[in-house]
Amino acid sequence: MTFAEEQEMAMLYRSHVEFGVGHGISIHAECPAGVCDRAIRLSTSVVPNYEVPRTMPPTSADFPKLAGLVLDMKELGETPTAEFDKKLRPLLVAYEAWIKDREADLKKPDMGMHKKSGQSSLERDRHLIYNVAVLLGPDGKVAGKYRKVCLPRGEIAGGIAPGNDYPVFQTRFGKLGIMVCYDGFFPEVARELTNRGAEAIAWPVWGCNPDLAGARACENHVYVVSSTYEDISRNWMLTAVYGHDGKPLAKAEKWGTVIVTEVDLDQRLLWNSLGDFKAELPRHRPVSGKGQ
Numbered sequence: 001m002t003f004a005e006e007q008e009m010a011m012l013y014r015s016h017v018e019f020g021v022g023h024g025i026s027i028h029a030e031c032p033a034g035v036c037d038r039a040i041r042l043s044t045s046v047v048p049n050y051e052v053p054r055t056m057p058p059t060s061a062d063f064p065k066l067a068g069l070v071l072d073m074k075e076l077g078e079t080p081t082a083e084f085d086k087k088l089r090p091l092l093v094a095y096e097a098w099i100k101d102r103e104a105d106l107k108k109p110d111m112g113m114h115k116k117s118g119q120s121s122l123e124r125d126r127h128l129i130y131n132v133a134v135l136l137g138p139d140g141k142v143a144g145k146y147r148k149v150c151l152p153r154g155e156i157a158g159g160i161a162p163g164n165d166y167p168v169f170q171t172r173f174g175k176l177g178i179m180v181c182y183d184g185f186f187p188e189v190a191r192e193l194t195n196r197g198a199e200a201i202a203w204p205v206w207g208c209n210p211d212l213a214g215a216r217a218c219e220n221h222v223y224v225v226s227s228t229y230e231d232i233s234r235n236w237m238l239t240a241v242y243g244h245d246g247k248p249l250a251k252a253e254k255w256g257t258v259i260v261t262e263v264d265l266d267q268r269l270l271w272n273s274l275g276d277f278k279a280e281l282p283r284h285r286p287v288s289g290k291g292q
Contacts, residue, residue, distance in 0.1 A: 006229075014110060057157040058094075065094035095159055099129055128161040133178045133204060135169055144169040146178040149189055155182075166192040174199040174265045177222075181205045184212055184226075187219060194220040194281070199265045201225065207236040218246030221278035223263055229255070244269035244278070 015036045029039035060066040070076060070087035079087060105111065131148040147163025148155075166189065169176050177193030177200070184190065184203055193201055200223040203213070207230045217224040221244040228237040232253060240251035241261050250261035268276045 011111070063094045063098065065097050066090050069094070095128075098159055102129075129159065130163055131155060131160050131180060133180050133202075135176070135178060135202075138172075143171070144178075146180065148180040148183060150182045150186055152182050166196055168193060168196045168198045177201045179203050181208070184208055184216055184224075187216065190216040190220055190222065190224070191285075194222050198222060200263075203227070205237055206230070207234075210235065210238045210240075213238070213240070213242055214246035214248075217242035217244060220281070221269055223265075231255070 030041040030043075031037075031039055058066065060069070067090060068087075069090040070079075076084075076087065131151070133146045133148070134142055135144040135146070137143040144167060146167055147165065148160075149163045149166075151160055151162050166177065169178075175197045177190075177196070177198030179189045179193065179201060181204065184205055185208060190201055201216070203216075203224055203226045205213075205226055205228050207228060213224055213226050216222075223244070224242040225240075226237065226242070227239050230237045232238060232251075238248065238251045239257070239259060240248040241259065241263070243249045243263070249263065250259045252259050268278060271277050274280060
């Protein structure tokens with residue numbers, strides 16, 4: 001986990017107190033309603049650094065502005081086009097209000113040290129918010145942003161919108177793409193970044209089958225640099241640099257470890273029967289649904 005990711009987690013779960021913690025072991029605390037600093041029952045289990053509550057889709061009881069919203073697919077399917085606005089508009093109104101509430105949260109006293117992290121995480125585009133990875137240059141300034149395309153159900157239920165672009169950034173060392181967590185579960189994001197010239201892909205990821213990281217690197221002949229806070233013993237993602245053959249060139253063995261490896265972006269991996277497979281990708285990959 002990077003420092004910025006740790007700060008974001010500290011902000012999100014600032015009211016979920018850890019009463020005790022060891023290496024990969026946390027003491028789960030059951031607290032009275034409305035209280036976060038006093039426990040009535042303790043139990044030990046293997047958990048992440050933060051106790052993440054189950055996320056459920058909000059209802060009109062949570063957000064009164066959702067009153068009147070119709071999500072029943074049968075009813076919507078039988079609704080005349082002219083009446084669609086009336087049945088779906090409460091979602092837009094409630095979403096706008098929810099965003100304003102989150103922006104107001106940044107001004108609360110307990111946000112203090114979390115304010116900068118919150119502002120970085122909450123990117124707004126009109127009435128939409130996105131899960132955003134930010135690329136910082138050596139001068140500390142923002143060099144680019146990537147909006148997460150593939151969203152798990154928890155983020156969808158929480159009101160996050162998916163991105164729809166695959167920017168590739170020219171850096172001093174080469175062309176860099178970014179994908180975020182769930183993006184790596186599917187081949188499309190890494191493939192599109194590579195199609196657009198990415199020579200390396202940075203991948204902050206909570207957890208994932210490490211074989212998928214190798215697959216993304218191997219199928220595109222691109223370097224994938226993953227960063228996770230998963231315990232390596234769980235075999236659910238590694239902090240590593242994956243080469244064109246899909247194998248880790250370097251990996252972290254312990255939490256908090258920084259790994260460094262040197263690669264030659266101009267060096268191609270030659271396969272026995274296909275030679276320079278990366279050179280064949282533009283011509284041999286399947287044609288997309290848009291005929292491109």
